[in-house]
Amino acid sequence: MSANLSMTANSTDTLTPQSEARLMEFTRSQLFAKTFREGMNMVEETAAYLDGPGRADSKRLSRDDALTYASQSMRLTTRLMQVASWLLVQRAVKEGEMTLTEARADKYRLVAESKDGELSFSEVARNAYALPARLLDLMARSEQLYQRIMRLDRSLYGAIAAQQGNTVADQLGRLSEAFKR
Numbered sequence: 288m289s290a291n292l293s294m295t296a297n298s299t300d301t302l303t304p305q306s307e308a309r310l311m312e313f314t315r316s317q318l319f320a321k322t323f324r325e326g327m328n329m330v331e332e333t334a335a336y337l338d339g340p341g342r343a344d345s346k347r348l349s350r351d352d353a354l355t356y357a358s359q360s361m362r363l364t365t366r367l368m369q370v371a372s373w374l375l376v377q378r379a380v381k382e383g384e385m386t387l388t389e390a391r392a393d394k395y396r397l398v399a400e401s402k403d404g405e406l407s408f409s410e411v412a413r414n415a416y417a418l419p420a421r422l423l424d425l426m427a428r429s430e431q432l433y434q435r436i437m438r439l440d441r442s443l444y445g446a447i448a449a450q451q452g453n454t455v456a457d458q459l460g461r462l463s464e465a466f467k468r
Contacts, residue, residue: 307387310443314381322436326374329432330367333425337364344419352417359418363426366433373397373436391444397437 313319337360345356376395379385 310380310387310390313439313443314377319377319381322439323374323378326367326370326432326436329425329429330371333363333367333429336421336425341419341422344422348417356418356422359426360422363422363429366429369397370429370433370436373440396444397433397440 341360345353345360348356373395376385376390380387380390
């Protein structure tokens with residue numbers, strides 16, 4: 288397994304033995320197992336709602352509220368797919384199917400959800416009282432889960448990303464600046 292955890296010779300692309308051990312310890316922990324189950328259960332629960340009762344709920348909404356429902360359900364689904372992807376990457380590391388070098392690639396990092404033009408859950412909930420309570424509940428729980436996993440991601444991989452200076456947030460910032468010109 289240690290060969291699977293080996294890193295390249297580039298000093299900005301290496302993990303300290305302590306960082307490697309911490310990452311592996313996390314993937315084998317009860318916290319990870321519980322978080323993995325919670326995340327996957329939420330994905331299943333959300334899919335069951337949106338494909339079942341959620342369809343009927345959305346048909347009962349006014350046109351404006353149905354549009355809000357559609358946009359928020361897409362946002363919810365996207366958020367949960369990012370969570371599921373992150374969790375599956377961590378499980379792949381645990382099972383030796385992915386190296387730590389691969390797992391810490393930018394494409395697997397979670398980023399803070401954009402506040403530019405997007406409403407937070409609390410803003411949506413405050414102004415969308417007609418949305419089904421079940422959708423609002425799923426949105427709130429998914430946002431909490433996403434934030435918790437983002438903190439885990441930063442805790443486990445943040446120092447590495449800072450060393451590399453090439454995080455997704457950096458890339459998005461550069462893109463944003465390029466389009467402002």
